[in-house]
Amino acid sequence: MAFYVVQFLTGLASAASLFLVASGLSIIFGVTRIVNFAHGAFYMIGAYIAFTLTERFSGAFGFWGGVVVAALAVALIGVLVEMVLLRRIYHAPELFQLLGTFGLTLMVEDLVVLIWGPDDLVGRRAPGFKGAVDFFGQNIPSYDLFLIVLGPVVLGILWLLFQRTRWGVLVRAATQDRDMVAALGVNQKWLFTSVFAVGVFLAALGGALQIPRDAVHHAMDLRIIVEVFVVVVIGGLGSIIGAFVAAVLVSELNAFGILIFPKISIILVFLVMAAVLIVRPWGLFGKPEAAARKTPGLTVNPWRPLTSNERLASLAALVIAAMLPLFAGNYALTVGSEIAIFVIFAVSLHFLMSVGGLASFGHAAYFGLGAYGVAFLAKMAGLPMIVCLLLGPLLGCMGAAVFGFFAVQLSGVYFAMLTLAFAQIVWSIAFQWVSVTGGDNGILSIWPEKWAASPSHFYWLALGVAALVTVALRIMVFSPFGYALRATRDSVLRSEAVGINAKRIQWTAFVIAGTTAGIGGALFAYLKGSVFPDNLGISLSVDALVMVLLGGVETVSGGVIGAIVYKALNIWLVSQTDLSKLVLGGFIVLIVVVFPKGIVGMLEMLAQRRRKSSPPGSPLIAKPIESAE
Amino acid sequence: MKLTVQDLNSHYGPAHILFDIGFEVGEGEVVALLGRNGAGKSTTFRSIVGLVAQRTGRIMFEGKDVLARPTHEIVRDGLGYVPEERRIFTDLTVEENLEVGRQPKRPNAPYWTREKLFALFPNLGEMKNRPGGRMSGGEQQMLTIARTLMGNPSLVLLDEPSEGLSPKIVEQMVEAILTMKKEGVSIVVSEQNLHFARLISDRAYIIERGRICFGGTMAELDSRPDIRDAHLSL
Numbered sequence: 001m002a003f004y005v006v007q008f009l010t011g012l013a014s015a016a017s018l019f020l021v022a023s024g025l026s027i028i029f030g031v032t033r034i035v036n037f038a039h040g041a042f043y044m045i046g047a048y049i050a051f052t053l054t055e056r057f058s059g060a061f062g063f064w065g066g067v068v069v070a071a072l073a074v075a076l077i078g079v080l081v082e083m084v085l086l087r088r089i090y091h092a093p094e095l096f097q098l099l100g101t102f103g104l105t106l107m108v109e110d111l112v113v114l115i116w117g118p119d120d121l122v123g124r125r126a127p128g129f130k131g132a133v134d135f136f137g138q139n140i141p142s143y144d145l146f147l148i149v150l151g152p153v154v155l156g157i158l159w160l161l162f163q164r165t166r167w168g169v170l171v172r173a174a175t176q177d178r179d180m181v182a183a184l185g186v187n188q189k190w191l192f193t194s195v196f197a198v199g200v201f202l203a204a205l206g207g208a209l210q211i212p213r214d215a216v217h218h219a220m221d222l223r224i225i226v227e228v229f230v231v232v233v234i235g236g237l238g239s240i241i242g243a244f245v246a247a248v249l250v251s252e253l254n255a256f257g258i259l260i261f262p263k264i265s266i267i268l269v270f271l272v273m274a275a276v277l278i279v280r281p282w283g284l285f286g287k288p289e290a291a292a293r294k295t296p297g298l299t300v301n302p303w304r305p306l307t308s309n310e311r312l313a314s315l316a317a318l319v320i321a322a323m324l325p326l327f328a329g330n331y332a333l334t335v336g337s338e339i340a341i342f343v344i345f346a347v348s349l350h351f352l353m354s355v356g357g358l359a360s361f362g363h364a365a366y367f368g369l370g371a372y373g374v375a376f377l378a379k380m381a382g383l384p385m386i387v388c389l390l391l392g393p394l395l396g397c398m399g400a401a402v403f404g405f406f407a408v409q410l411s412g413v414y415f416a417m418l419t420l421a422f423a424q425i426v427w428s429i430a431f432q433w434v435s436v437t438g439g440d441n442g443i444l445s446i447w448p449e450k451w452a453a454s455p456s457h458f459y460w461l462a463l464g465v466a467a468l469v470t471v472a473l474r475i476m477v478f479s480p481f482g483y484a485l486r487a488t489r490d491s492v493l494r495s496e497a498v499g500i501n502a503k504r505i506q507w508t509a510f511v512i513a514g515t516t517a518g519i520g521g522a523l524f525a526y527l528k529g530s531v532f533p534d535n536l537g538i539s540l541s542v543d544a545l546v547m548v549l550l551g552g553v554e555t556v557s558g559g560v561i562g563a564i565v566y567k568a569l570n571i572w573l574v575s576q577t578d579l580s581k582l583v584l585g586g587f588i589v590l591i592v593v594v595f596p597k598g599i600v601g602m603l604e605m606l607a608q609r610r611r612k613s614s615p616p617g618s619p620l621i622a623k624p625i626e627s628a629e
Numbered sequence: 630m631k632l633t634v635q636d637l638n639s640h641y642g643p644a645h646i647l648f649d650i651g652f653e654v655g656e657g658e659v660v661a662l663l664g665r666n667g668a669g670k671s672t673t674f675r676s677i678v679g680l681v682a683q684r685t686g687r688i689m690f691e692g693k694d695v696l697a698r699p700t701h702e703i704v705r706d707g708l709g710y711v712p713e714e715r716r717i718f719t720d721l722t723v724e725e726n727l728e729v730g731r732q733p734k735r736p737n738a739p740y741w742t743r744e745k746l747f748a749l750f751p752n753l754g755e756m757k758n759r760p761g762g763r764m765s766g767g768e769q770q771m772l773t774i775a776r777t778l779m780g781n782p783s784l785v786l787l788d789e790p791s792e793g794l795s796p797k798i799v800e801q802m803v804e805a806i807l808t809m810k811k812e813g814v815s816i817v818v819s820e821q822n823l824h825f826a827r828l829i830s831d832r833a834y835i836i837e838r839g840r841i842c843f844g845g846t847m848a849e850l851d852s853r854p855d856i857r858d859a860h861l862s863l
Contacts, residue, residue, distance in 0.1 A: 166728060166731075169721065169725045169728045169729060170729060172718070172720060172721060172725075173718045173721060173725075173726075173729045175720075176718050176719065176720060176721075177716055177718065179680060179700075180712070180716040180718070181729060182699075182700045182701045182704075183678055183680065183700055183701075183704060183710050183712070184704060184729055184730045184732075184776065184777070184780060185701050185704035185705040185730075185732050185780050186701055186729070187699075187701045187702075188701065
């Protein structure tokens with residue numbers, strides 16, 4: 001019994017940091033509507049700076065002072081980030097803000113290694129809390145008890161801050177209606193900056209307080225951010241009490257999941273999250289959002305099929321790409337195949353995002369399922385390659401059919417989070433079901449048959465499939481189904497009012513996108529000769545998002561260009577510099593700030609400008625279009 | 630002149646909404662902006678306080694052109710705005726809603742305290758701690774006006790204050806607007822209801838399809854039934 005109590009208390013102690021970080025994210029989202037992907041990075045910098053300060057200054061004052069100063073310093077960095085980066089993109093579609101903060105995260109990951117080195121750093125124990133308390137023969141670290149008390153104390157302080165101060169009232173008002181707050185004479189800029197500073201302070205404090213419990217390392221940002229997303233979604237975005245309850249729930253699930261269901265401990269949390277989202281899509285303590293006025297896009301460029309000249313140009317580009325084996329070596333061809341595969345992957349997500357308006361954060365799940373589908377068929381059933389390539393993606397199709405059914409019941413950020421949760425579930429199954437998937441060791445030696453074995457043949461195969469898939473999806477965009485899908489994207493209510501079954505249309509789009517991603521995954525398995533859980537991991541999902549946004553989410557085929565540029569740049573950078581993430585992250589941030597329409601969007605605009613010699617008032621970064629009353 | 634609007638043109642995206650709007654409001658005057666649904670009344674107000682980004686022309690408030698300035702600065706200079714949709718903060722209590730609107734005392738404008746506003750709208754005083762979301766439409770309308778008055782404006786843009794209210798509440802609203810006028814607040818009120826406008830206004834402008842097509846005193850408007858019928862008939 002005592003053991004279970006101790007386990008429970010350990011869970012509560014872990015909840016403290018999680019709550020700090022999650023409440024910060026929640027507050028920032030509430031007011032600015034930014035899902036701050038960099039929140040984990042701020043948490044990590046908080047831990048690193050606190051580590052340095054507490055090592056440098058001794059004594060109790062040095063430790064506690066160091067922790068607080070570290071959090072304040074990171075809050076200051078947050079203020080800079082908000083003023084320099086975020087202020088420029090508040091009016092961009094919300095995914096762009098996610099992309100920008102993701103770029104920031106990449107940069108920070110390299111920067112901390114540059115400054116603090118790649119090794120794990122073990123911090124000092126907290127003065128005054130070094131020992132352990134005996135509880136019926138079980139030891140509880142006294143620092144854990146400190147954290148258990150700290151959580152509710154911070155909750156209380158935040159509650160007072162929001163209920164009893166003018167700042168708090170303004171923040172709550174702005175959470176509901178930013179423009180009205182401005183129309184009452186409040187300077188939103190500073191309100192946003194201060195909110196961001198408070199949120200980042202909480203994240204950094206959460207990180208700084210972890211150093212006596214955990215080693216500081218350069219991957220702690222991604223680990224926490226996923227957990228924080230889960231907490232915030234379960235608790236309800238924007239609700240601080242929700243963040244607290246959910247942080248406790250998630251931490252206890254982690255603490256007891258290991259004991260009770262060791263086999264599925266990792267997915268337990270995500271199962272709970274999926275269940276909560278399905279029953280209460282707005283979270284336990286959140287409020288159902290009034291059908292938010294959609295942020296209109298940056299462009300009002302109507303889509304149109306390619307003109308015959310443009311078709312010829314695309315065909316010419318394809319022919320040139322097909323001639324690559326004439327002058328390129330094997331390495332270049334392998335890179336080319338990989339890029340072609342990622343074009344398929346990016347185009348599939350692009351279809352879901354641009355045409356369907358559904359931003360999936362877990363699209364790698366279907367890519368990876370396609371890869372595993374091939375692996376199962378080739379290794380277990382021993383089927384020929386052609387059959388595997390045709391049937392393997394069906395696993396992605398099935399996954400998309402099941403998960404998509406639930407996912408399309410939600411929209412916006414919650415849709416994104418649910419898809420993320422599903423992807424994590426699939427990843428955990430691949431990771432933990434060792435007897436079938438090989439777990440972390442993956443499934444090896446899935447090599448293409450002779451006809452496709454040479455790099456040039458495989459390249460042509462990948463290129464051909466990529467071209468086919470792109471054309472097929474484009475045809476679909478301009479089919480009646482595509483029009484219906486775009487109608488649901490622009491307004492679910494209005495599309496239903498004209499008789500479109502919005503959910504079914506979106507579900508169909510989800511399945512199409514998932515199957516297409518599965519095709520990419522199937523080819524990927526043969527390219528690499530192996531399948532690993534990483535093939536359906538979060539970072540791959542994020543890669544896909546970046547490729548789509550980079551290409552331009554408001555374009556018809558931006559995903560193609562986005563994938564080529566991102567993947568090529570990525571591979572090239574990794575070969576050129578140890579700081580590839582720093583450069584890539586900087587590049588992404590730059591794109592977000594300077595070319596918010598993505599590469600293709602920008603090219604389209606330049607072309608249009610040349611055509612009608614620049615109408616008055618169309619700067620490179622167009623002003624957002626207000627919705628009419 | 631308290632407020633002078635000249636050649637105001639506004640766009641929503643590619644759509645041109647307002648065409649060369651011009652009107653004036655004198656110190657302490659109540660001016661009605663009359664027009665049918667969709668004529669451009671709300672857009673005119675939103676353009677004046679900077680909530681419509683694409684606009685050109687001149688908006689002189691107390692002798693200074695405010696067109697290029699951000700919304701919160703215009704409002705802080707004493708130009709209050711009461712939106713048609715009321716836009717009460719539903720999660721905040723009456724007191725908290727008023728707190729959001731609070732601005733420092735201004736030398737050239739009447740000073741409003743919570744007590745004064747609760748005297749002006751007695752209903753609000755009885756529900757200080759009620760969340761805005763649990764108030765009736767009339768109570769919300771009172772709260773949205775009170776909230777703007779907390780900023781001690783010298784001029785208020787009132788967007789359709791009588792819309793959707795019961796006759797009894799409308800009467801109260803007339804009283805409140807006349808009290809505001811007596812205190813020295815200049816008011817521009819947009820209305821579809823000519824009867825309501827007549828009770829409170831000194832002068833009126835008529836707006837139709839984004840253009841001003843009449844300006845004059847209420848008596849002049851009454852002497853031109855042709856105009857009234859062409860642009861306002863119900």
